Amino acid sequence: MLAELRRDHRLVEDSLRRLEALVAGLDRDRDPAEVRRELDSLAALMETHFVYEEKRILSALNALNVPGWDRSPPAFLRTGDTER
Numbered sequence: 212m213l214a215e216l217r218r219d220h221r222l223v224e225d226s227l228r229r230l231e232a233l234v235a236g237l238d239r240d241r242d243p244a245e246v247r248r249e250l251d252s253l254a255a256l257m258e259t260h261f262v263y264e265e266k267r268i269l270s271a272l273n274a275l276n277v278p279g280w281d282r283s284p285p286a287f288l289r290t291g292d293t294e295r
Contacts, residue, residue, distance in 0.1 A: 212267050215267075216263075223256060223260065226256060229249055230250065
């Protein structure tokens with residue numbers, strides 16, 4: 212799980228670096244469509260990453276043996292999933 216999260220974080224960092232370079236080059240005849248494509252790519256990557264990350268973190272929290280959580284889990288653990 213952590214390796215996958217690290218990989219996603221590297222992908223986001225790489226995309227941010229590409230975006231920064233594209234934006235910096237806009238005043239040198241850079242095609243604005245390239246910036247839009249990179250933004251779209253970054254948005255899709257971050258959306259899927261956050262969904263995955265949230266599921267993994269909730270799964271890890273649900274696996275904790277915390278007294279009382281079995282009877283009454285905190286609201287942030289209530290996802291509607293039956294995965295525990």
